[in-house]
Amino acid sequence: MRYIDEAKIEGLIEGAQKVPDGTFDVILAKAKSLQRLALEETAALLCTQDEKQVFQILEAASFVKDAIYGRRVVLFAPLYISNICQNNCLYCAFRARNTQVSRKALSQDEIREQIEWLLKRGHKRILMVAGESASGSHGADYYVESIKTIYAAAIGPHRIKRVNINCAPLSVDDFKKLKKAGIGTFQIFQETYHEATYRTMHPSGPKSDPDNRLAAIERAFAAGIDDVGIGALFGLYDWRFEVLAMLMHVEHLEKTFNVGPHTISVPRLEPATGSDVALHPPHKVSDADFRKIVAVLRLSVPYTGIILSTRESPAMRDELFNLGVSQVSAESRTSPGGYDSSEGEGDSDTQFTVSDHRSLDEVVASLIAKGFMPSFCAACYRKSRTGEAFMDLAKPGTIKGKCSMNALITLKEYLDDFASPEVRRSGYQLIRRMEQSLDNKEKACLGKFFTDIDRGVRDDYV
Ligand code: SAM
Numbered sequence: 001m002r003y004i005d006e007a008k009i010e011g012l013i014e015g016a017q018k019v020p021d022g023t024f025d026v027i028l029a030k031a032k033s034l035q036r037l038a039l040e041e042t043a044a045l046l047c048t049q050d051e052k053q054v055f056q057i058l059e060a061a062s063f064v065k066d067a068i069y070g071r072r073v074v075l076f077a078p079l080y081i082s083n084i085c086q087n088n089c090l091y092c093a094f095r096a097r098n099t100q101v102s103r104k105a106l107s108q109d110e111i112r113e114q115i116e117w118l119l120k121r122g123h124k125r126i127l128m129v130a131g132e133s134a135s136g137s138h139g140a141d142y143y144v145e146s147i148k149t150i151y152a153a154a155i156g157p158h159r160i161k162r163v164n165i166n167c168a169p170l171s172v173d174d175f176k177k178l179k180k181a182g183i184g185t186f187q188i189f190q191e192t193y194h195e196a197t198y199r200t201m202h203p204s205g206p207k208s209d210p211d212n213r214l215a216a217i218e219r220a221f222a223a224g225i226d227d228v229g230i231g232a233l234f235g236l237y238d239w240r241f242e243v244l245a246m247l248m249h250v251e252h253l254e255k256t257f258n259v260g261p262h263t264i265s266v267p268r269l270e271p272a273t274g275s276d277v278a279l280h281p282p283h284k285v286s287d288a289d290f291r292k293i294v295a296v297l298r299l300s301v302p303y304t305g306i307i308l309s310t311r312e313s314p315a316m317r318d319e320l321f322n323l324g325v326s327q328v329s330a331e332s333r334t335s336p337g338g339y340d341s342s343e344g345e346g347d348s349d350t351q352f353t354v355s356d357h358r359s360l361d362e363v364v365a366s367l368i369a370k371g372f373m374p375s376f377c378a379a380c381y382r383k384s385r386t387g388e389a390f391m392d393l394a395k396p397g398t399i400k401g402k403c404s405m406n407a408l409i410t411l412k413e414y415l416d417d418f419a420s421p422e423v424r425r426s427g428y429q430l431i432r433r434m435e436q437s438l439d440n441k442e443k444a445c446l447g448k449f450f451t452d453i454d455r456g457v458r459d460d461y462v
């Protein structure tokens, strides 16, 4: 794969076994001063097996997360619009050769109904997901129509504020269409950065070309989409290799476009209908190693959001909030049309099995109980604080104040309109606690927003 230097990565992993005494503490101190780490430094953290050092890494990640993002965690829901796919990714239930899954592309009416269901629960941010189809009727124009339908759907004053998309590589012209339709982040996971493994896992279809997949981000940038998300599917190859390769990818983007990815996702392989690879991951990642992956990423690229999905169990998700995760999905269904009372995760048409089945209200309750601020904010996207502009605010810590304020505003809207009585009570207690850390000017500003919400104003932000 272009600019993923496998020999260099192997060398970094080998070199990390003989880090001189004292170096570990120097690297950790650098990370805690919120500086980006070099690949050699990241490798040293990633490869340590010393329990005390691992504990220090987890502690430092929690410190850095607090310093940059504060206590807010952004919530979103995936919307699978189509599972029609011409690829044959061995780990995925939607692969073309899997006859155990019925195929479906939602109509625009069905998409609107799904969004109305999500809006009624309080969701405000969507990750639109689709299989890869060469047919025009399920390709870029279909995505554009779907994005428009999602933004147009409304329940009273409630609308979706931001649509991100996870889809196959597109041409620059097609990316321009998505940009025009108002997408937030374009997300694409390289799955594995190890070329031989990539070729084995993707035997046919357009996705079998690893360089075309890697180049998708560049085409998105060329089309003017400057919020991009990357990721690796953990379990396909050695996780140390994947993390270092992903960071090499980040370095390449930073060098070429002056800005790295907006987010990094850390999906772990989950069972999928008819997939042996998904059931028996060739490089299964233990919970302990997974915690380390998230913590080291938080330290290595402190300003990049980390996304966690409902592939992880409630207990694991609750732990990872502390270690640096900044966005999580809630009450996800991974099949097209999955959001209604009759279809659920027992359904064999899902892409993979989710492990966290809690409702949005329950996820919000759990975040509040741990002192985190659930946020439904999309202000940066709306105020064009994307790409480099976002990083310019994130680096000096300016964004944290705005994030906290917007988290509290959107949380109050959620509590007033959607929360169960217990969550409303605990949410208000949290808001009161968080208000105490604001200065007088911020308190007055927040008070004004809250009065407006009490008067019926919705969807406000700083
Ligand atoms: N079809 C597009 C693609 O592959 O890029 C986008 C959507 S795909 C449905 C989204 C992601 O789901 C993939 O990039 C892959 O990482 C993940 N995925 C597929 N099978 C999975 C499994 N069994 N467990 C966990 N994640 C899986």
Ligand code: SF4
Binding pocket: 085, 086, 087, 088, 089, 092, 093, 094, 095, 096, 130, 131, 132, 207
């Ligand atoms: Fe298709 Fe994406 Fe699944 Fe691969 S991961 S089979 S491209 S839906």
